[in-house]
Amino acid sequence: MSEFWLFVQQTVNGLVLGSAYSLVAVGYTLVFGVLRILNMAHGEILMAGGFFGLLFATSMSLGLVPTLIVAALGAGLLGVLMERLAIRPLSKANHLAPLITTIGVSTLLQSLATRIFGPYRVPFPPVVDISVVNLGPLFLTSINIMVFVVVIVLVIALKLLLERTDLGRAIRAKAENPEVASFLGVNVDFINWFTVGLASALAGVAGVLLGLTFGVLSPHMGIPYGLKGLVTLIVGGMGSIQGAMVAGLLLGVTESLTVGYISSAYRDAVAFSVLIAVLLLRPSGLFGSKVQVENRV
């Protein structure tokens, strides 16, 4: 393989991985934009979604789409419960309070998963036939392609929901001004739990996609993915869906190129350095305007 094609191959690998990061970041940004809180349990909900998928895929030998649906429903339900029990009761408290309670939820989920599945990595069942697809000199697995397609479809669906439907407009209205949304007839409590549920469902899907990509799940996987999601949220511009998307892809590509050209040992170091550099050049993120950040925080 020539140098050029090697580069393209690494970039494509990075885009696939980055698309999964994007899905995590989009959930973070949605919850931040609408509820103005950082959901520190987002990574663990991703992990839990992965395990929901694993349980049902193993016990009922489900195919890809049912596995994704089960993971989305399971993680979504967890998100709704978390909003009801750990976020809503604190709506009038200090804005740092939900940060603490969601850290509590993340610890709880991690401990539960460790108790049920043990502390080690658990192999993820191959719910799709793994085949290698050659695109000229490039090669991709069927899983790579599937991950990318699922993420793109979900992000487009999310954009359409937010821009073209009454519910989506209500979510955006709540994000911009909760009081105005409420006197226009929007039940803001409903919007809050729906948003956390939706973001969690997306995280659940990401959990399955990452399980498929790497072939394993672990009760501790939530921490690095949660952290990466958080970083892409900030680099993308807090509250911007496009920003989260682009930052996720950027992170994936940077990681992949580092592995290809430097060493896998430096993967996170180089990736995070690039993201820090982006923040130094654009302190409010790729897609966040200064005004927006001031309004939102």
Added chain:
Amino acid sequence: MLEIRDLHVRYGHVHAVRGVSLRVNHGEITTIIGANGAGKSTIIRSIMGLVRPASGSIRLGQHELAGKPAYRTAYLGVGLVPEGRGILAQMSVLENLRMGAYGRKDRDLEEQIEEMMNRFPILRDRRHQPAGLLSGGEQQMLAIARALMARPKLLLMDEPSLGLAPKVVSQIFDTIREINAAGTTILLVEQNARKALAVSHRAYVLETGRIVKEGSAQELREDPAVIDAYLGGVRA
């Protein structure tokens, strides 16, 4: 149509509204005039459900509004043009209008949007622009149009003329008169007492959380104390 009895509202230790009773008759424009901080906006916000009153009742027909969340009050047919206009700056003009009819099932949305654009032609030219780019007067028109999208039975207007150029203020008051002539009952809160009394049927004067005078707008326009305190000493 709307009857408030012995309303008290407190913000912590501040007793902002102290036993206010007032009524808004069907088909009329009722105005509350008063100085800054008299508690005018607090009354409006209590009716809408944005503030929870400490005690008292707010009845709209058969429904008790006190303590209801704002979205329920909206469904009962109460619209609000809030102080500072409250437009959704990041959404387009058209999306603001659509939000005005949020959750209503009995709507002919496109027709209503058309109607609003005919009434406020400036909104048609700018319908795809973010509402935050409109001028103050245009934003006020949008806030009024958005509230009308829900076809409210009762329209609450909180300082609609505040911070606008004199020419625009006259336009706004013309619009208020037209909306009322088309059948909408209005409760208006204004510092511009002269203009407000000119369009109103009934009026109340609020001072430090209490109603100190009430009567027909005509009576208040001729009341020496009102002329002195709110009309700059010159008869309206």
